[in-house]
Amino acid sequence: MKKILHVEGMMCPNCAKHVKEALEKLSGVTAVDVQLAAKTAAVTLSSDVADGVLTQAVVDEGYKVLSVEAA
Numbered sequence: 001m002k003k004i005l006h007v008e009g010m011m012c013p014n015c016a017k018h019v020k021e022a023l024e025k026l027s028g029v030t031a032v033d034v035q036l037a038a039k040t041a042a043v044t045l046s047s048d049v050a051d052g053v054l055t056q057a058v059v060d061e062g063y064k065v066l067s068v069e070a071a
Helices: 013-024 051-059
Strands: 002-008 029-035 040-045 064-070
Touching (some): 002 051, 013 029, 013 040, 013 051
Antiparallel strands (some): 002 040, 002 064, 029 040
């Protein structure tokens, strides 16, 4: 299963790194690919992780999630 988060507020590679690391810490997340230019984070999951859990991990790092969609 894969989900795409549209993230607002990432301005530099360090921002993308923070988002990637925050999502990688979550149980059920097997891979994260953050695209700074597209302002997205593609999250590969081994089990279902609620959109709210993914969103909160990003918000806790200081960024805003505009939407989450299944990929």
